[in-house]
Amino acid sequence: MTPETARTDPRRRIPRTDALLADPALVEASTRHGSAVVRQAVRAAQEQARAGRIAPEEVAAAARAALPSSSTTLRPLLNATGVVVHTNIGRAPLSDAALQAVTAAAGYVDVEFDTATGARARRGRGTLAALRDAVPAAGDALVVNNGAAALVLATTALAAGREVVVSRGEMVEIGDGFRLPELIASTGARLREVGTTNRTRAADYAEAVGPDTGCILKVHPSNFRVEGFTGAASVEDLAPLGVPLVVDIGSGLLAPDPLLPDEPDATTTLLAGATIVTASGDKLLGGPQAGLLLGEADTVERLRRHPLARALRVDKLTLAALEATLRGPVPPVSAYLHADATALRARTERMAYALASADQPVDVVDVVGRVGGGGGPGVPLPGWALALPEGCAELLRTGEPGVVARVERHRCLVDLRCVPPEADGVLEEALRAALHGGR
């Protein structure tokens, strides 16, 4: 390098790291994302300038542009699938009330502390009170990390080293990684299978119950239906057999919902004689991921005292979100499930009209939404969708914001059921961009 080129080499004008880090936008970004993330963006921008891809004057702007828009890599998505409880995209969206409760609980809180006496207090007592109020048929309640954890805790505490009596018709696999036989085996309890795949009678259970029985387990086969020559023993049939009866209802309905006549609920199941009901918090209940255990007070206390309960306990954010879901306004899951058909149609048609152009009309077609998430497998949710060209689906998924639609018969179907109405404007812009890109 001659002295002349050294003087004119544009790389000499690349701003130094400390000068860039003093940029007000980057200083502010450091407080939001941490300095490592900002330094990384600065280094990448300087590198681009050294490689001659950008001018030295553009380095600061390139560093700012390379900053993440959020502190988490989890991308918020709009759910245009029409599937209300969609496991791959986070099951239940939290209500605003639950969101505010999570924020309030994020700092120091009295989760296990009594401010009046300064002494230790029962962890999550407000949330447990909300659960007992929501299900008066339960003597007591306990919350763990998820539905699978609730079932593991119940069977471990009641039947480790002994037998769990289960119908062959309920040896189910519910979603990825939840196979009932494997789960029970992991607790150290032995499975005692009774009946057949399609029919199990109360007498089958009665014959199997003996001194070695830890509990009877009934599992709602929530993600499929058996039709034809079928039969199952009811909770009423099994309650008098004199051993603890654990019923996994799955979806977390606390009381009957006329829209879902085949979906068991905690109140009815407890009144029918179940000792313990287990359920998820983030399915039809519409709250955070959690496992609910509701039932007879002494048995719940036994589960609470089991060492495994400590390993499966939930954090303060979950307790806060769950309490707000139970006490607060109708959560999004219930709102979407019971969405008013006329209003849904009007929103869909309005959007189709706004998006249509002379050369490209946008059709509104009727579709069937789903409860999803292992709930109401046979329950159709009639609705409407915008039908776009198939290629729009990928553009929507990868756009900003990401929109997940459904592809059916070479069309990209956009169902507004699970899109909050206040997001209609944002969705419309995303659809417009995809329609332009997809042409």
Ligand SMILES: *Cc1c(COP(=O)(O)O)cnc(C)c1O
């Ligand atoms: C969903 C489901 C589970 C698993 O619950 P998670 O909260 O996903 O752990 C267990 N049993 C039934 C019947 C279910 O529907």
